[in-house]
Amino acid sequence: MKKITSIQTIIILLFIASIYVAAISKETAPVAIDYDKEQTQILQLIDTESKAFWDKDYDKWAACWVHAPYIRTMGWWKDGGVTVVKGWDERDSRTKGYMKDFPKPNPQNVRRENINVRIFKDAAWVTFDQYGTDTGEPLLDMPGLSRETRFLEKHNGQWKIAYAGWLLEGKKQ
Template identity: 35%
Template sequence: MTIKNLISFTFLGLLFAAGCKKDKNNGAEKIVNEGINIEQEKEAILETLNNETMAAFQRDYKAWTKNWVQDPSITKTYIDFPENTFTESIGWNEISQFVKTFIEEHPEPEPMPKLLNEINVRLYGNGAWVTYEQQDSLRGLKRETRLMEKVDGEWKIAGMQTTIYGFVQNQ
């Protein structure tokens, strides 16, 4: 390798390293673009998640829809161990109809779970992988995974997996 190539290669490596920084998130190393304010994005994602939860528990279908990407590739999955049930909906039309029917069949609002204040977030440009746990007063412990997409500057849900464990008995 010539000196000129070695200097060029080193310079490009330094440019790349200067444009990124390393961050630790729950022991997992990730590379984050300098231009992204992670805390600001996390707060915006939290707001979307809490708005979607409030709308669902208050049975406000119109408000609930504002928090979702509305295209054929999104998914929503519920696994409920205590009830021994599994549901999967694929695409906005199916997800939207499922929730609309549920609200029509169960119009009374449910007790609101404690809203989220802590989530695990991995940002990928205009996408994010989000995980968290939540206590639901009617269902007990829920673990949630959400795929988020930034659409027109707002975070929206593009995928959801909810696993319900119920009320854990102390042994």
């Protein structure tokens, strides 16, 4: 029986290692993203969330959000200054309170312009200018120009909002 030398052993081990490395590092095709489909779903979610908020449809509104401690809402308007809401528990309780204190729907006829959407596998960010109407509701109206930002995540195949930001400039139409 022929004895295997150290060099032969090293060559065999290198061969086996190269097969292993090739197998575990085999490149797979990147996940194809249907940008038009995803953008349509994202913009529909933003519209659904806004409409549900102004219509005081809590369940529909809540279904649009990630329910996690890391979510944020940050905004500014001249009557209220800076608003920062940290986490789903705070966002949830504040919105329930608003809807309880102002139960009458105040539908908005918003116009969105300058929409910028960036989509990744399971995340997206969107910026846009939004023009809202003045319905006379002091706490929930967004009349005039508002600079808006949303960060979304995909959970179980569905887009959800994880961050909403806004700067209400006001009456520029």
